[in-house]
Amino acid sequence: MRRVAIVGAGMTPFKEHFDLGIKDLVPMAVSEMAGSVDKGLDRADIQAAWFGELTTTDGFPAGILADSCDLMDIPVTRVENACATGNDAVRNATYAVASGAFDVVLVVGADKVRESSSRSTFWEWAKLTRDVAWDYPVGLVAPANFALHAARYLHESPATREHMAMVAVKNHKHAVPNPKAQLRYEITVEQVLSAPMVVAPFGLLDCTPQSDGAAALLVVSEDVVEQYTDHPVWVRGVGLGLDRVMHQHKADMTSFPATVKAARAAYAMAGIGPQDIDLAEVHDCFSAVELISYEDLGFTDRFGAAAYVASGATTVGGARPVNASGGLKAKGHPPGATGVAQCVELFEQLRGHASNQVDGATTALAHNIGGPTAVSAVTVLSSEKG
Amino acid sequence: MNAYTRPDFRLPPQPTAESAAFWTGGERGKLLVMRCRACGHFFHPPAPVCFRCRSLDVAPEATSGRGTVAAFTVNQQQWLPGLPPPYVVAMIELAEDHDVRVTSNVVDVDPKDLRVGLPVEVFFEEWGEGEDRVWIPLFQPATDTHEGELA
Numbered sequence: 001m002r003r004v005a006i007v008g009a010g011m012t013p014f015k016e017h018f019d020l021g022i023k024d025l026v027p028m029a030v031s032e033m034a035g036s037v038d039k040g041l042d043r044a045d046i047q048a049a050w051f052g053e054l055t056t057t058d059g060f061p062a063g064i065l066a067d068s069c070d071l072m073d074i075p076v077t078r079v080e081n082a083c084a085t086g087n088d089a090v091r092n093a094t095y096a097v098a099s100g101a102f103d104v105v106l107v108v109g110a111d112k113v114r115e116s117s118s119r120s121t122f123w124e125w126a127k128l129t130r131d132v133a134w135d136y137p138v139g140l141v142a143p144a145n146f147a148l149h150a151a152r153y154l155h156e157s158p159a160t161r162e163h164m165a166m167v168a169v170k171n172h173k174h175a176v177p178n179p180k181a182q183l184r185y186e187i188t189v190e191q192v193l194s195a196p197m198v199v200a201p202f203g204l205l206d207c208t209p210q211s212d213g214a215a216a217l218l219v220v221s222e223d224v225v226e227q228y229t230d231h232p233v234w235v236r237g238v239g240l241g242l243d244r245v246m247h248q249h250k251a252d253m254t255s256f257p258a259t260v261k262a263a264r265a266a267y268a269m270a271g272i273g274p275q276d277i278d279l280a281e282v283h284d285c286f287s288a289v290e291l292i293s294y295e296d297l298g299f300t301d302r303f304g305a306a307a308y309v310a311s312g313a314t315t316v317g318g319a320r321p322v323n324a325s326g327g328l329k330a331k332g333h334p335p336g337a338t339g340v341a342q343c344v345e346l347f348e349q350l351r352g353h354a355s356n357q358v359d360g361a362t363t364a365l366a367h368n369i370g371g372p373t374a375v376s377a378v379t380v381l382s383s384e385k386g
Numbered sequence: 387m388n389a390y391t392r393p394d395f396r397l398p399p400q401p402t403a404e405s406a407a408f409w410t411g412g413e414r415g416k417l418l419v420m421r422c423r424a425c426g427h428f429f430h431p432p433a434p435v436c437f438r439c440r441s442l443d444v445a446p447e448a449t450s451g452r453g454t455v456a457a458f459t460v461n462q463q464q465w466l467p468g469l470p471p472p473y474v475v476a477m478i479e480l481a482e483d484h485d486v487r488v489t490s491n492v493v494d495v496d497p498k499d500l501r502v503g504l505p506v507e508v509f510f511e512e513w514g515e516g517e518d519r520v521w522i523p524l525f526q527p528a529t530d531t532h533e534g535e536l537a
């Protein structure tokens with residue numbers, strides 16, 4: 001397979017875009033991406049596109065991308081894989097370029113969660129990822145799916161709600177310098193612990209906000225990379241992993257096997273291991289999910305996440321910063337855009353001009369999990385071609 | 387203080403050919419869970435094929451209705467009319483087959499007394515009328531149970 005690189009990246013702010021539709025956000029992200037290509041991008045160079053979108057509020061997704069970006073002469077494929085949609089779109093585009101089918105392709109992710117009212121969001125979006133016929137009669141909402149895992153994780157591991165709070169505090173702090181982030185203010189552990197409870201052990205500040213936004217990447221082959229930049233970011237590995245949708249047969253509630261499988265595939269393709277990852281964007285839809293993911297991604301030992309976060313290792317300035325962008329928790333989480341935006345952040349980090357720059361990083365990892373925990377996608381990026 | 391009272395409203399399930407046994411077994415006081423006759427394992431939710439051994443020789447079978455709490459969350463927000471918080475959503479590990487868990491509410495318990503491993507037993511709450519009648523399986527702390535036998 002050919003080597004594949006990202007040579008352009010852009011995104012809209014993640015926020016409540018009440019005045020903009022998907023058809024507005026997508027071309028805005030693509031325009032910013034095109035502006036980031038060092039040697040310029042001729043739109044006619046784009047040969048194919050993959051569009052990650054979980055739910056559509058403006059109609060037929062592939063058509064909206066082609067129409068709103070005036071890409072009428074190329075194939076466009078919609079990708080939908082629950083909250084792993086963004087990094088799965090990156091994965092599909094990577095394979096298409098690596099195979100030799102295309103040299104220059106577009107990856108876009110977008111979603112508008114705030115199209116739904118706050119009260120109905122969990123019901124409307126839960127339907128996309130779960131057989132809710134089993135959930136409605138007992139009043140189980142989407143956050144409770146993760147809360148059950150978190151509760152069992154707190155039961156078995158040394159982690160406490162304080163450790164969960166440390167994740168939220170860290171990611172809010174990271175978001176402050178990020179102009180694209182939705183929640184740019186600091187919070188304290190005490191505020192997290194005293195916030196209104198949603199579904200125990202998750203209080204309000206353990207949860208991601210509801211966001212709208214879009215993100216875009218330009219993915220090219222090694223054969224043409226020099227036409228676009230002298231500083232590409234290489235897609236070194238991609239991986240996708242699955243697990244059971246329902247809780248009923250998840251033997252171990254304290255780990256997400258989908259993540260373990262996706263990471264294993266991405267590390268193997270990259271020819272590296274977790275020890276080589278300098279920084280990461282991890283799917284912190286709920287605070288405890290970031291803790292569990294530290295272990296599933298191999299950043300720390302099983303049940304080592306509490307000590308790991310408390311050590312400051314994952315704070316910017318630490319050994320392996322996680323969610324320097326603010327993460328889903330504070331940057332925001334429009335699901336289809338989330339994974340693509342993680343790669344936008346890492347593209348900027350590995351080229352040395354991120355808003356919350358981590359110095360000296362060469363290799364980074366992006367991670368999504370969704371459905372609620374049935375699918376994970378992992379992407380490994382590096383400034384080194386390897 | 388936590389004596390359970392039937393809520394004003396639940397969104398009752400609409401049973402399918404596969405799920406009807408689970409939702410209506412309560413009429414006769416039975417928690418019916420799908421079991422594979424080929425490999426002997428229970429599985430849930432119901433399906434026409436055993437996911438473990440792919441046998442088609444599957445049918446609902448009565449269980450003891452006993453189990454233990456594998457994980458729980460206390461819901462503190464009102465998402466649905468008629469289902470006022472706080473209420474407990476839990477995964478119940480069935481006594482017959484520890485790999486099978488049923489997601490339900492645990493009631494008649496102070497959330498402070500809930501814990502992983504708590505023995506519970508099923509009871510049923512009838513909803514709907516005529517052909518739409520269902521018996522939703524709910525759980526309460528087990529009476530007259532030795533925790534060891536379920537551990």
Ligand SMILES: [Zn+2]
Nearest residue numbers: 422425436439
């Ligand atoms: Zn079987």
